[in-house]
Amino acid sequence: MKVLSIDTSNYPLGVALLDGDQVIGEYITNVKKNHSVRVMPAIDILMKDCGVKPAELDKIVVAKGPGSYTGVRIGVTIAKTLAWTLNKPLVGVSSLEVYAASAGRYFNGVISPLFDARRGQIYTGLYQYKEGQLVSLIKDQLLLAKDWAAKLAEQQEKILFIGNDLLLHKDVFAEFLKEQAVYASAAEHNPRPAELALLGRQREPEDVHSFVPNYIRIAEAEANWIKANQEKKL
Amino acid sequence: MMKDQWIMGIETSCDETAVAIIKNGREIAANVVASQIESHKRFGGVVPEIASRHHVEQITLVLEEALEKAGITYSDLSAIAVTEGPGLVGALLIGVNAAKAVAFAHDIPLVGVHHIAGHIYANRLVEEMEFPLLSLVVSGGHTELVYMEEHGHFEVIGETRDDAAGEAYDKVARTLNLPYPGGPHIDRLAHEGNPSIQLPRAWLEEGSYDFSFSGLKSAVINAVHNAEQRGEKIVPEDLAASFQESVIDVLVTKTERAVEEYQVKQLLLAGGVAANKGLRAALEKKFGNKADIELIIPPLSLCTDNAAMIAAAGSVLFEKGQFASLDLNANPGLDITIHNDK
Numbered sequence: 001m002k003v004l005s006i007d008t009s010n011y012p013l014g015v016a017l018l019d020g021d022q023v024i025g026e027y028i029t030n031v032k033k034n035h036s037v038r039v040m041p042a043i044d045i046l047m048k049d050c051g052v053k054p055a056e057l058d059k060i061v062v063a064k065g066p067g068s069y070t071g072v073r074i075g076v077t078i079a080k081t082l083a084w085t086l087n088k089p090l091v092g093v094s095s096l097e098v099y100a101a102s103a104g105r106y107f108n109g110v111i112s113p114l115f116d117a118r119r120g121q122i123y124t125g126l127y128q129y130k131e132g133q134l135v136s137l138i139k140d141q142l143l144l145a146k147d148w149a150a151k152l153a154e155q156q157e158k159i160l161f162i163g164n165d166l167l168l169h170k171d172v173f174a175e176f177l178k179e180q181a182v183y184a185s186a187a188e189h190n191p192r193p194a195e196l197a198l199l200g201r202q203r204e205p206e207d208v209h210s211f212v213p214n215y216i217r218i219a220e221a222e223a224n225w226i227k228a229n230q231e232k233k234l
Numbered sequence: 235m236m237k238d239q240w241i242m243g244i245e246t247s248c249d250e251t252a253v254a255i256i257k258n259g260r261e262i263a264a265n266v267v268a269s270q271i272e273s274h275k276r277f278g279g280v281v282p283e284i285a286s287r288h289h290v291e292q293i294t295l296v297l298e299e300a301l302e303k304a305g306i307t308y309s310d311l312s313a314i315a316v317t318e319g320p321g322l323v324g325a326l327l328i329g330v331n332a333a334k335a336v337a338f339a340h341d342i343p344l345v346g347v348h349h350i351a352g353h354i355y356a357n358r359l360v361e362e363m364e365f366p367l368l369s370l371v372v373s374g375g376h377t378e379l380v381y382m383e384e385h386g387h388f389e390v391i392g393e394t395r396d397d398a399a400g401e402a403y404d405k406v407a408r409t410l411n412l413p414y415p416g417g418p419h420i421d422r423l424a425h426e427g428n429p430s431i432q433l434p435r436a437w438l439e440e441g442s443y444d445f446s447f448s449g450l451k452s453a454v455i456n457a458v459h460n461a462e463q464r465g466e467k468i469v470p471e472d473l474a475a476s477f478q479e480s481v482i483d484v485l486v487t488k489t490e491r492a493v494e495e496y497q498v499k500q501l502l503l504a505g506g507v508a509a510n511k512g513l514r515a516a517l518e519k520k521f522g523n524k525a526d527i528e529l530i531i532p533p534l535s536l537c538t539d540n541a542a543m544i545a546a547a548g549s550v551l552f553e554k555g556q557f558a559s560l561d562l563n564a565n566p567g568l569d570i571t572i573h574n575d576k
């Protein structure tokens with residue numbers, strides 16, 4: 001089975017190809033450059049280098065968010081269009097789960113992947129490897145880093161923090177969690193598209209047409225409109 | 235026998251998710267438009283983030299419907315044409331990336347199209363173009379006079395220096411408390427009123443083909459405020475009629491002068507405001523019966539944003555070999571002259 005995975009949900013751009021149990025190709029960059037310009041050429045070169053034609057793919061896996069709205073949409077648009085036009089199954093995986101899978105496999109404790117959401121907020125969730133399977137303990141969410149740190153202080157186990165934005169919030173975690181907090185190394189902060197492909201490989205395909213990113217947050221205009229309408233009703 | 239040319243067009247520059255397929259540059263085989271207008275109405279205008287989200291929801295559905303309607307397969311397609319700009323960047327990105335994915339998956343050439351070039355080429359779905367020609371482009375974001383000597387070559391001889399005509403319509407509609415989008419409401423009211431209110435016309439310097447509508451817009455707002463302060467009620471129909479008369483007067487007069495100076499064989503109307511009945515009637519009155527010039531006004535469905543027009547413009551760019559590569563980006567400030575031969 002040949003699987004193509006695509007992750008453009010944050011600054012890291014990742015594309016990988018699986019052939020059976022082998023990761024035959026992987027492309028990762030972590031630069032502030034336009035995903036829209038770079039992701040299709042990255043897919044093209046990786047597939048050509050690996051000698052895989054689009055029609056030979058058996059599955060498309062995409063990081064579906066949370067993340068940068070525009071970034072996630074680029075990856076999801078390409079993935080769902082490829083899946084639809086090639087008539088292949090499509091699987092979406094949480095962008096945070098990919099981070100967790102990329103560094104936590106042999107960690108004895110729980111895993112908190114994160115990325116910055118400005119104004120002291122982070123996107124995060126809590127994960128753990130149990131018998132070789134990554135499971136979600138606390139669902140992906142958007143909250144203040146300090147609220148998350150306070151919540152995690154209730155955990156009995158060590159907590160592994162992963163993500164390129166960790167530096168922005170490390171002080172908060174150190175203050176609340178002291179020795180309980182463990183930090184991944186720079187080599188592990190980029191989500192591995194190969195892990196994304198492995199996560200998506202066994203999962204049930206989704207309906208391609210209705211597949212959309214998981215933004216977590218509704219659009220601001222919509223939120224304001226809902227609020228205004230509720231006030232009107234009162 | 236020559237093989238038929240089939241072009242798929244994709245357009246997502248604003249709030250319509252559209253895919254079309256045309257045959258040999260001029261024949262519409264499918265023209266599917268999913269409008270988001272109902273969703274944006276409650277906000278009184280297009281909200282970019284919401285537009286982008288809707289495009290992701292719609293894109294494969296619209297692609298599928300277009301292919302089914304046209305009754306062809308990928309191996310028939312000669313090229314995929316997509317709007318690369320101008321427009322809302324987040325919205326454009328969905329079309330551009332979907333187009334690249336389809337082109338890559340089936341190894342089909344990709345062509346990037348300027349949105350306004352598309353509006354102009356909507357006319358070619360009605361009548362074959364004859365050069366030189368002049369196109370009056372009037373939409374929510376554009377007011378331009380574009381001169382064309384040959385296919386795919388665009389020269390902007392006049393453009394708005396501030397608001398587009400469509401923008402002025404929307405702002406005046408808001409002043410009159412009309413629902414979004416305001417253009418059709420103003421047009422309707424204008425037909426019921428008398429142009430009895432004195433409003434300015436911005437002719438700009440002598441010989442200029444440029445436009446300016448911000449002064450007119452302010453004059454309308456002032457007229458309403460002044461009437462309110464005097465405790466009078468302005469008749470909305472009369473204000474709409476006066477406003478529309480001023481816009482049309484400037485558009486038609488400048489167009490007429492350009493038609494004479496450039497000695498064009500055709501005058502094409504393009505853009506969403508081309509749906510305006512007042513403008514259509516004024517152009518028909520002025521140019522409809524002239525022997526030396528042919529006036530072409532596309533049907534309403536081809537004036538508003540659609541993908542058939544993008545495919546039609548893409549068809550000539552494809553023939554000229556102007557292909558895009560997989561690093562094609564959305565460009566919200568794209569210049570129409572980018573398509574001109576190098």
Ligand SMILES: [Zn+2]
Binds near residue numbers: 373505506
């Ligand atoms: Zn338009």
